[in-house]
Amino acid sequence: MPTFIIRVSSLGPDGMALFPFILVRKPNPGPVLLNHERIHLRQQAELGILLFYIWYSLEYLIRRFQYRTHYTAYRNISFEREAFANEQNLIYLKNRPFWTFRRYIVNK
Numbered sequence: 001m002p003t004f005i006i007r008v009s010s011l012g013p014d015g016m017a018l019f020p021f022i023l024v025r026k027p028n029p030g031p032v033l034l035n036h037e038r039i040h041l042r043q044q045a046e047l048g049i050l051l052f053y054i055w056y057s058l059e060y061l062i063r064r065f066q067y068r069t070h071y072t073a074y075r076n077i078s079f080e081r082e083a084f085a086n087e088q089n090l091i092y093l094k095n096r097p098f099w100t101f102r103r104y105i106v107n108k
Helices: 031-047 049-067 070-075 078-086 100-104
Strands: 004-007 015-018 021-024
Touching: 015 031, 021 031, 031 049, 031 078, 049 070, 049 078, 070 078, 078 100
Parallel strands: 004 021
Antiparallel strands: 015 021
16 A cells, blocks of 8 residues: 655644555654554555544544543554554554454453
8 A cells, every 4th residue: 555655744743644644743754653654544444534533533532531631542542552552563564454453442
């Protein structure tokens, strides 16, 4: 899947995946950040962009109610849990099974 990287200096987070683009705040993003965002692009492609963002938003609201803080809620969204758990594995996407994010829905 081709990746289009666009620098947006006013972006709040270091990176953001908006299929088919990866938006980055700083020039020359590292491979771990790009891998994290590519995992999100794969999730978006699997679910469909609209369903991904609906699910992401609803899960964030549930996690925010559950954990009370933005950062903890964000880190516990299933899509983020998968991306953070595998961002250092730069070959993760080569063998990643379809809809793997489902394994990360239930908090352990």
